[in-house]
Amino acid sequence: MRRSRLSLFLAAFAVALGGLVAVPGSAGAANLLVNPGFDAGSTAGWECAGGAAAVASPVRSGAGALAVTASAADTGQCSQTVSVRPNTTYAVEAWVRGNPVYLGVTGGPSTWAGSADYTRLALSFTTGASQTSAQLYLHGWYGGGTYYADDVSLDGPGGGTPGAPTAPTAPKLGAVTSTSIGLSWTAPAGTVTGYRVYEDGTLRTTVTGTSATLTGLSPCTTHSYTVAAYNAAGESSRSATVSESTGGCTNAGLPKHALIGYLHASFANGSGYVRMADVPDAWDIIDLAFGEPTTPTSGDIRFNRCPAAECAGVESDADFIAAIRAKQAQGKKVLISIGGEKGQVQLTTTAARDAFVSSVSAIIDKYGLDGLDVDFEGHSLSLNAGDTDFRNPTTPVVVNLISALKTLKARYGSGFVLTMAPETFFVQVGYQFYGGSSAGDQRTGAYLPVINALRDSLTVLHVQDYNSGPVMGLDNQYHTMGGADFHIAMTDMLKAGFTVAGGAFFLGLRDDQIALGVPATGNAGNGYTAPADVQTALTCLTKGTGCGGYTLRGGTVPGLRGLMTWSINWDHFSGWAFQNAHAPFLDTLP
Numbered sequence: 001m002r003r004s005r006l007s008l009f010l011a012a013f014a015v016a017l018g019g020l021v022a023v024p025g026s027a028g029a030a031n032l033l034v035n036p037g038f039d040a041g042s043t044a045g046w047e048c049a050g051g052a053a054a055v056a057s058p059v060r061s062g063a064g065a066l067a068v069t070a071s072a073a074d075t076g077q078c079s080q081t082v083s084v085r086p087n088t089t090y091a092v093e094a095w096v097r098g099n100p101v102y103l104g105v106t107g108g109p110s111t112w113a114g115s116a117d118y119t120r121l122a123l124s125f126t127t128g129a130s131q132t133s134a135q136l137y138l139h140g141w142y143g144g145g146t147y148y149a150d151d152v153s154l155d156g157p158g159g160g161t162p163g164a165p166t167a168p169t170a171p172k173l174g175a176v177t178s179t180s181i182g183l184s185w186t187a188p189a190g191t192v193t194g195y196r197v198y199e200d201g202t203l204r205t206t207v208t209g210t211s212a213t214l215t216g217l218s219p220c221t222t223h224s225y226t227v228a229a230y231n232a233a234g235e236s237s238r239s240a241t242v243s244e245s246t247g248g249c250t251n252a253g254l255p256k257h258a259l260i261g262y263l264h265a266s267f268a269n270g271s272g273y274v275r276m277a278d279v280p281d282a283w284d285i286i287d288l289a290f291g292e293p294t295t296p297t298s299g300d301i302r303f304n305r306c307p308a309a310e311c312a313g314v315e316s317d318a319d320f321i322a323a324i325r326a327k328q329a330q331g332k333k334v335l336i337s338i339g340g341e342k343g344q345v346q347l348t349t350t351a352a353r354d355a356f357v358s359s360v361s362a363i364i365d366k367y368g369l370d371g372l373d374v375d376f377e378g379h380s381l382s383l384n385a386g387d388t389d390f391r392n393p394t395t396p397v398v399v400n401l402i403s404a405l406k407t408l409k410a411r412y413g414s415g416f417v418l419t420m421a422p423e424t425f426f427v428q429v430g431y432q433f434y435g436g437s438s439a440g441d442q443r444t445g446a447y448l449p450v451i452n453a454l455r456d457s458l459t460v461l462h463v464q465d466y467n468s469g470p471v472m473g474l475d476n477q478y479h480t481m482g483g484a485d486f487h488i489a490m491t492d493m494l495k496a497g498f499t500v501a502g503g504a505f506f507l508g509l510r511d512d513q514i515a516l517g518v519p520a521t522g523n524a525g526n527g528y529t530a531p532a533d534v535q536t537a538l539t540c541l542t543k544g545t546g547c548g549g550y551t552l553r554g555g556t557v558p559g560l561r562g563l564m565t566w567s568i569n570w571d572h573f574s575g576w577a578f579q580n581a582h583a584p585f586l587d588t589l590p
Contacts, residue, residue, distance in 0.1 A: 039063045052068040071142075091124050105137075181217065224243045265303075285419070334367075336373070338360065343375075356400075357408060371416045384436060390506065423464045431500065434502045445501070475553075488541060492550075535582070544556040
């Protein structure tokens with residue numbers, strides 16, 4: 001969260017993007033792309049945005065080249081998916097000219113250039129342990145004009161077995177209980193003997209039809225699924241991955257759709273002080289901002305309430321605690337939020353980890369709080385070079401934070417409310433760039449190992465859909481903050497899950513663990529979204545209607561936990577416009 005409107009996101013994003021020009025590995029067996037030079041006189045073999053065409057001039061070689069004009073509404077993307085082999089390095093190359101054009105591999109590296117003459121772009125990537133397909137893409141920038149591409153190659157050994165069927169479609173989710181998940185899919189072309197269903201990367205069952213129900217699962221657990229078809233010749237590539245969670249989760253005592261807000265309890269920033277007793281009943285989770293460390297690496301967190309000289313009307317500790325008890329008696333949850341814009345927390349040692357646990361526990365106990373919100377920003381989380389697998393992190397600040405949060409959860413039990421408020425840079429940007437494996441900013445995606453390790457303990461993840469640069473969604477288009485489209489795309493990534501740059505798949509979260517964050521007013525942060533657009537996004541996500549041109553990859557999120565805002569104080573400053581618009585609307589959702 002920001003005490004001011006300044007953000008370093010755009011600069012950091014530019015560093016991450018600009019620093020990812022990779023050197024290709026050795027050439028493999030063949031160019032796996034169909035129509036790689038567009039010499040067929042068409043875009044056959046490619047999936048392109050409207051207006052893409054093969055042109056006879058300007059070309060680098062052969063009879064054709066790709067020309068696409070990026071409109072204000074899209075980036076003019078062309079992509080092609082090919083079969084690949086697991087644990088194999090591939091080289092990618094394209095020659096481009098004109099307005100800025102980006103070359104990349106979905107879930108992997110990318111690079112870009114803008115030039116009056118044809119310029120070579122090149123990169124390499126290594127497939128994951130179970131990866132059998134890869135998508136190469138080219139695109140421009142919103143409203144950026146026309147770009148050209150020619151002589152595109154994705155060089156390496158092809159996947160699949162001659163005579164084997166093609167891959168089925170991504171499974172569709174069916175009935176879900178606390179111990180089972182239903183799946184169905186569409187039969188591929190060719191002769192099919194049966195289907196193998198993989199759960200979390202391991203063969204779970206074999207069926208002859210196009211559906212399966214996976215039983216014997218533990219309640220409140222999340223799993224990923226892919227399906228492969230097979231016949232006497234061999235097995236197809238696996239389908240795209242989907243993820244789903246079983247039911248039976250412990251009720252955190254929250255309403256199905258909650259209103260969540262931050263209360264400036266330790267500082268003033270022009271929005272005015274709001275006493276705890278004066279927070280309206282509409283707010284279901286109240287995050288006290290902020291607990292901050294004595295030094296960045298000490299782990300010693302202090303919560304100093306705002307002094308009267310700075311916050312006119314501030315109540316006594318006794319009245320503050322009494323007001324917290326009154327809120328809790330109404331079923332509200334009051335948490336201490338750690339970090340914020342100025343509170344850099346770097347648990348570089350186990351001693352800092354232990355100090356964090358001890359000092360945060362002291363704050364929770366003193367005020368009788370319901371839990372903890374993790375709002376690490378800036379340089380609190382960063383991945384060391386070589387830390388490339390979010391499932392098995394090695395960077396001390398990440399490993400120690402995970403350990404500390406697990407200790408706190410164990411200390412306070414199942415009723416402990418744990419929430420997180422990362423910026424998109426630390427979560428969704430991990431789809432394109434992952435810090436430990438990137439040549440750019442090593443903070444990209446750095447929250448992912450923390451979220452993944454705590455997913456069974458996490459109450460709500462409310463990513464800040466503001467103070468953000470453009471972010472690529474699962475449609476491989478860039479989305480810009482401030483409209484319904486951004487919230488839909490960013491939230492869909494949390495529900496569907498996504499392949500993190502470097503190869504591993506980040507499982508989607510349960511509906512009840514997902515909320516989206518927006519500024520209460522234009523004064524509160526960059527990316528303010530008008531109430532009508534916020535509600536359009538919520539309607540799309542929960543009901544599947546009004547989504548514009550976006551297709552939900554993770555399906556609807558009817559149990560979406562709700563809406564977070566920075567902040568209660570800024571909403572008070574604007575006459576409670578945010579609360580008055582959204583609290584009643586949340587009650588109308590399914």
